[in-house]
Amino acid sequence: xxxxxxxxxxxxxxxxxxxxxxxxxxxxxxxxxxxxxxxxxxxxxxxxxxxxxxxxxxxxxxxxxxxxxxxxxxxxxxxxxxxxxxxxxxxxxxxxxxxxxxxxxxxxxxxxxxxxxxxxxxxxxxxxxxxxxxxxxxxxxxxxxxxxxxxxxxxxxxxxxxxxxxxxxxxxxxxxxxxxxxxxxxxxxxxxxxxxxxxxxxxxxxxxxxxxxxxxxxxxxxxxxxxxxxxxxxxxxxxxxxxxxxxxxxxxxxxxxxxxxxxxxxxxxxxxxxxxxxxxxxxxxxxxxxxxxxxxxxxxxxxxxxxxxxxxxxxxxxxxxxxxxxxxxxxxxxxxxxxxxxxxxxxxxxxxxxxxxxxxxxxxxxxxxxxxxxxxxxxxxxxxxxxxxxxxxxxxxxxxxxxxxxxxxxxxxxxxxxxxxxxxxxxxxxxxxxxxxxxxxxxx
Amino acid sequence: xxxxxxxxxxxxxxxxxxxxxxxxxxxxxxxxxxxxxxxxxxxxxxxxxxxxxxxxxxxxxxxxxxxxxxxxxxxxxxxxxxxxxxxxxxxxxxxxxxxxxxxxxxxxxxxxxxxxxxxxxxxxxxxxxxxxxxxxxxxxxxxxxxxxxxxxxxxxxxxxxxxxxxxxxxxxxxxxxxxxxxxxxxxxxxxxxxxxxxxxxxxxxxxxxxxxxxxxxxxxxxxxxxxxxxxxxxxxxxxxxxxxxxxxxxxxxxxxxxxxxxxxxxxxxxxxxxxxxxxxxxxxxxxxxxxxxxxxxxxxxxxxxxxxxxxxxxxxxxxxxxxxxxxxxxxxxxxxxxxxxxxxxxxxxxxxxxxxxxxxxxxxxxxxxxxxxxxxxxx
Numbered sequence: 001x002x003x004x005x006x007x008x009x010x011x012x013x014x015x016x017x018x019x020x021x022x023x024x025x026x027x028x029x030x031x032x033x034x035x036x037x038x039x040x041x042x043x044x045x046x047x048x049x050x051x052x053x054x055x056x057x058x059x060x061x062x063x064x065x066x067x068x069x070x071x072x073x074x075x076x077x078x079x080x081x082x083x084x085x086x087x088x089x090x091x092x093x094x095x096x097x098x099x100x101x102x103x104x105x106x107x108x109x110x111x112x113x114x115x116x117x118x119x120x121x122x123x124x125x126x127x128x129x130x131x132x133x134x135x136x137x138x139x140x141x142x143x144x145x146x147x148x149x150x151x152x153x154x155x156x157x158x159x160x161x162x163x164x165x166x167x168x169x170x171x172x173x174x175x176x177x178x179x180x181x182x183x184x185x186x187x188x189x190x191x192x193x194x195x196x197x198x199x200x201x202x203x204x205x206x207x208x209x210x211x212x213x214x215x216x217x218x219x220x221x222x223x224x225x226x227x228x229x230x231x232x233x234x235x236x237x238x239x240x241x242x243x244x245x246x247x248x249x250x251x252x253x254x255x256x257x258x259x260x261x262x263x264x265x266x267x268x269x270x271x272x273x274x275x276x277x278x279x280x281x282x283x284x285x286x287x288x289x290x291x292x293x294x295x296x297x298x299x300x301x302x303x304x305x306x307x308x309x310x311x312x313x314x315x316x317x318x319x320x321x322x323x324x325x326x327x328x329x330x331x332x333x334x335x336x337x338x339x340x341x342x343x344x345x346x347x348x349x350x351x352x353x354x355x356x357x358x359x360x361x362x363x364x365x366x367x368x369x370x371x372x373x374x375x376x377x378x379x380x381x382x383x384x385x386x387x388x389x390x391x392x393x394x395x396x397x398x399x400x401x402x403x404x405x406x407x408x409x410x411x412x413x414x415x416x417x418x419x420x421x422x423x424x425x426x427x428x429x430x431x432x433x434x435x436x437x438x439x440x441x442x443x444x
Numbered sequence: 445x446x447x448x449x450x451x452x453x454x455x456x457x458x459x460x461x462x463x464x465x466x467x468x469x470x471x472x473x474x475x476x477x478x479x480x481x482x483x484x485x486x487x488x489x490x491x492x493x494x495x496x497x498x499x500x501x502x503x504x505x506x507x508x509x510x511x512x513x514x515x516x517x518x519x520x521x522x523x524x525x526x527x528x529x530x531x532x533x534x535x536x537x538x539x540x541x542x543x544x545x546x547x548x549x550x551x552x553x554x555x556x557x558x559x560x561x562x563x564x565x566x567x568x569x570x571x572x573x574x575x576x577x578x579x580x581x582x583x584x585x586x587x588x589x590x591x592x593x594x595x596x597x598x599x600x601x602x603x604x605x606x607x608x609x610x611x612x613x614x615x616x617x618x619x620x621x622x623x624x625x626x627x628x629x630x631x632x633x634x635x636x637x638x639x640x641x642x643x644x645x646x647x648x649x650x651x652x653x654x655x656x657x658x659x660x661x662x663x664x665x666x667x668x669x670x671x672x673x674x675x676x677x678x679x680x681x682x683x684x685x686x687x688x689x690x691x692x693x694x695x696x697x698x699x700x701x702x703x704x705x706x707x708x709x710x711x712x713x714x715x716x717x718x719x720x721x722x723x724x725x726x727x728x729x730x731x732x733x734x735x736x737x738x739x740x741x742x743x744x745x746x747x748x749x750x751x752x753x754x755x756x757x758x759x760x761x762x763x764x765x766x767x768x769x770x771x772x773x774x775x776x777x778x779x780x781x782x783x784x785x786x787x788x789x790x791x792x793x794x795x796x797x798x799x800x801x802x803x804x805x806x807x808x809x810x811x812x813x814x815x816x817x818x819x820x821x822x823x
Contacts, residue, residue, distance in 0.1 A: 014633065276486075282752070282801065283483075283490040285793035287759055288774060289497060292786055295778050316749070369639040377641065377760050381775060395647075399764075404647075404655050404662075412647060423639030431636060 008436040015432030021425030029239035041236045045228065045389040052227035056113045056214035058401075060410050061222040061230075072216035073108035078194075079210040081120065087208075094203070098128075100196040102211045106137075107189050111174045112213040115157040117196075119149035122206040130198040130207070134176050137190025142176060149207070173213070222410045224394070225401045233389035234414060240390050241372045241422060244305055248374075249367035251309035252317075253360050259313060260321035261352045264329055265344060274318065281314040287377075294383035301385040304378060308371065317363070321356055328355045358437035365430035369423035376419055391415035472809045479805045487798045488567065494790050495562050505551055507783060509542075512549075516541045571788035576780045577773070586788040590770065594792075596665055597762070597769030600685065601751075604692040609747055612697060616704030617731060623709060631701050638699030643760040646691035650764070653687060660687055663766030688765045707742070711735050740811045748804035752797055 009015045036044070044051060056075055065071050078084040085102040121128050132144035132155075145163050147155050157163060157172035167175035170185070177192070178185045198207045221230035263274035286308075293307050328334065329352070337351050378384060379392025380399065398404075398411040517538050520526055526534060546552050550561065565572070571586035579589040619628045654662045661667070666680045711717070712735050720734045736743075759771035766772065770789055777785035 014636075018636075279482075279801075280486050280489050280493070283486055283794050283797045284493060285790055285797060288786070288790040288793050289494065291759070291774065291778055292494075292497060292790060295781065295786060296783075366639075373639070373641050373644065377643070380643065380760055381763065382778060404651055407655075409651065412651070416644065416647060419644065420640055424636050427636030427639040 005433070005436050009432055012432040012435070014428040018425045018428030018430075018432065021421055022429060025238055025242060025422060025425065028235065029242050032235035032239055036232065036236060041232060041389060042387045044232050045236075046387060047228070048226065052223075052229070053118070054212060055223050055227040055229060056216065056218050057223065057227050058225055058406075058408050058411070059113070059214075059216050059218035059223045060408070061220055061414075062217045063220065064410065065217055070109040071107075072110050073106065073112050073213070074217050075215040076104045076106070076112070076213040077210070078102040078104060078212075080208045081210070085211075094201070096200040096203075096205065098196075098198040098200060098207050100198070100207075100209055101193055102195075102209075103191055103193040104213070105191050106177065106187070106213075108187065108215075110216060111177050111185075111187055113173065113216050114212075114214040115173050115176070116212050116214070117155045117194075118210040118212070119147075119153045119155065120208040120210075121149050121151050121153070121200075122204070123151070123200070123202050124205075126201040128198050128200045128205060128207050130196050130209075133195045133197070135193040135195060136176070137188060137192060138180070140180070144172075221414060222408075224397055224411060230394060230411070230414065233391065233394045234418065236389045237391035237394070237415065237418065240301065240388055241375065241419075244301060244375050245368035245370075245372040245422075245426075248305055248308050248312075248371035249364050251305075252312040252315065253364045253367065255309070255313040256315060256317050257321055257353055257356055257360055258348070260318045261325055261348045263318075264322055264325035265348050265352060274314070277314045278316070278318050281311065282316060284311065286311050290378060291381065291383060294378060294381075299383055299386050301375065301388060301390070304375075304383075304385075308374065320359075324356050324359070325352060328352060362430050362434035362437060365426055365433055368430075369426045372422055373419065376415075391419055475809045476806050479809075480802060483798050483802050483805070487794060488563070490794050490798075491566050491791055492559070492563050494787070494794060495559055495566060507781075508549070509546065509551060512545045513538070513542050516545065566787070566791045569791075571791065572784045574782055574785050576782050577776060577785060586784045589773065589785065590788055590792055593768060593770045593773045596767060597771065599681075600688055600762075600767060600769060601692075603685065604689040605751055607689070608693055608696055608700060612700040613704055613743070616701050616708055617735075619701065619705045620708035620712060621727070621731075623705065628705070631698055631705065634698040635702040637694075638696055640695060641760070642688075642692040642695040643764045645694045646688065646761055646764045649687045649691050649694075660684075663764070665768050684767075688761060688767060691761060691765075703746075707739065708735055711739055741808055744804060744807050744811065748800055751800050 032041075054075070054077055059075075060072065062074060080087045080100050080102075085100055087101075088099045090097045090099075117132070119130070127148040127150060130147045130149060132147065134142040134144050136142070143166075144157070145160055147153075149155070157176075160172070163172055170178070174185050177187045179188045194211050196209055200207055219229050219231055221234050223229055259274060263271040289311065290304060290307060294304065297303065334347065334351055337347050342350070375384075375390060376392030376395065379390055379396045382396060384390055384393040384396060392415070394415040395412055398408065398415075401408075401411075403409070403411040520534060520538050520541070526537065529537065550558055564570075569587050571590070573584045574586055574589055577589060578584050579592045581588070581592070583589065615631075619625075619631060622628070650662060653660045661684050663684075665684050666677060671677045671680055714734075717730060717734045720730045725734075759774055761767070762769045762771035763775045770792065773785065774789050776782075777789070
């Protein structure tokens with residue numbers, strides 16, 4: 001049967017496309033699992049500035065520049081500890097003079113998002129003193145300010161009110177990159193240099209620095225409002241979505257089938273009880289109950305999964321299975337099985353349930369995306385898993401931060417596109433399977 | 445859609461020859477009453493389950509007790525008459541008052557007894573007071589807050605469901621008449637798009653028509669401030685409704701048409717339809733009497749299932765569109781941890797679903813010949 005089904009399935013181009021999509025998603029899921037471990041994914045996604053300080057906020061994906069006439073800048077990161085830039089150490093008696101220069105080529109048509117220097121100083125008593133100077137491509141020299149960094153310190157250009165006054169209240173990331181005396185402000189392209197002249201007052205003192213000009217594009221997937229690389233969520237959302245969808249769909253359809261079979265086979269009270277329970281469950285509002293569970297008890301995706309399965313095993317599908325089983329129950333081959341002495345469980349498992357498998361498989365495949373979307377729906381309601389990165393949570397974050405208002409379209413579009421692609425892939429396969437397994441639909 | 449039970453056609457001939465009379469009316473009535481009683485029992489059990497879930501582990505009671513304690517300690521510490529008390533005395537006073545309040549609310553009784561009390565409260569829509577949210581008129585009664593939010597939900601979903609239902613049946617009939625043409629194949633190809641729910645399409649509609657083009661509002665039900673003129677008010681509501689209705693329609697239309705079309709096709713390949721065609725009956729009569737009439741019970745079942753599905757799907761759609769309905773209320777209640785509203789709206793949803801099921805049963809009794817002639821009806 002399976003081999004025939006496969007041969008039939010190949011007749012449908014939509015099924016081929018659907019299968020391709022599904023296998024691509026599976027590959028993506030495996031890649032995600034292989035590169036980032038479960039605990040690592042959680043750590044990354046929950047991480048704050050300590051993990052993501054090198055990334056800009058709400059930056060578009062880098063490939064969007066391809067479609068832009070005005071290219072947005074990427075992040076420039078220069079770290080003297082990594083040997084980037086140049087660092088010259090000159091002892092001057094008791095003091096040491098350290099000069100760090102960070103030259104970089106700036107070719108974008110827009111200004112960076114923020115500028116920051118992170119200092120890594122070694123001293124026991126007296127903090128080093130740093131003088132910061134900005135050199136533009138046209139040879140101007142702009143004094144930024146002086147600073148005495150602690151052991152681990154950061155200097156953000158925007159937060160310096162004296163610098164702001166000196167730059168006539170134009171934000172530093174614009175004033176420092178702008179062509180002089182041109183209105184409106186336009187960035188000047190060329191090689192900029194940030195020079196740090198530091199005095200270290202102790203014999204074994206040292207100073208290193210990391211300069212970051214945060215860009216407006218970052219990585220393949222962009223970043224969110226907490227500087228997190230969306231790639232983590234995009235990648236890790238895949239195995240979670242697939243696992244949730246598959247487990248929920250399997251859990252509900254298979255148990256529903258067995259419950260219906262038990263009811264029909266044993267009849268009488270068992271059947272009546274199952275029927276009544278089905279009617280009660282039909283009235284129970286699933287989503288509000290899920291919301292209640294999410295609000296009161298646990299938002300863990302696995303708890304929600306369990307509740308979803310519990311609430312749907314007595315779903316309305318029982319009725320359609322029951323109708324089929326009632327017919328099958330009277331078939332001669334069931335009687336034959338009974339005659340040779342087959343037990344109840346054997347008849348249910350071997351003779352009754354296989355008859356609805358053709359109905360069940362397409363349904364199962366079509367159900368998968370609806371559960372994937374259910375997870376996204378809960379996340380959009382703010383009931384997403386608190387620790388795991390999922391596509392739905394990215395959409396939720398985007399909405400809470402006004403992504404559509406502020407024009408961060410990539411933030412919503414990427415997870416949405418993945419959701420719809422997943423939905424389409426499974427639905428296409430499911431629809432084709434439905435036609436393959438239900439000859440009545442063939443040719444229609 | 446395919447899960448609805450198909451009517452047996454053997455009884456049709458028998459029904460068609462009989463004229464409806466008193467016995468039929470009585471039978472339909474009896475059937476309806478029995479169903480009503482059965483459904484009420486179902487609602488009771490359903491609501492009780494909801495209450496059990498909402499109180500699981502006594503969590504809600506803990507919240508309630510904490511609120512009582514907080515309120516009493518605040519009022520005791522604010523009262524100038526208590527200023528002379530030592531901290532120990534004050535604690536004693538607070539403790540005593542808390543005990544009185546806990547006893548007054550019946551929180552000291554065993555959970556089983558209390559759960560039955562909450563059940564009667566819920567069933568009589570005595571849903572208590574909200575914790576934080578208020579209705580627009582300033583009331584804190586859960587019932588009033590929910591009742592105020594019901595009309596917008598009904599407006600939005602009645603409009604879109606009715607449109608979706610009639611439009612899809614109309615188109616499906618058209619397609620089934622000449623299947624295999626371009627429109628038909630397009631619908632088949634587009635059917636998988638219904639894998640995504642309405643709110644999902646809502647996001648894109650907002651993106652295109654509000655954010656990029658600026659033609660339609662981002663969300664809400666009327667402009668702020670609402671126009672004083674009635675006509676303008678209606679116009680404003682209409683403008684706000686376009687996108688949500690479009691989102692609901694878009695998410696369901698192709699699949700619904702596809703299902704109906706397949707369903708009609710199966711039925712139009714029946715022998716009696718061929719017979720009617722052979723007799724030379726015009727296409728309209730064949731459609732109405734030989735295809736639509738026998739499929740009517742199924743059509744009604746599917747309509748009800750559609751309504752049930754959309755009741756609950758409303759929550760997120762309303763949130764995405766900022767529609768001031770029941771779903772959005774629930775969303776706000778989650779954010780504020782407003783337990784009475786969450787439990788209350790779950791109860792309301794249970795009632796709405798039960799009413800839908802009852803209306804379905806009643807109409808079913810009217811159109812299904814098996815119920816009318818007394819076979820397979822009320823047991």
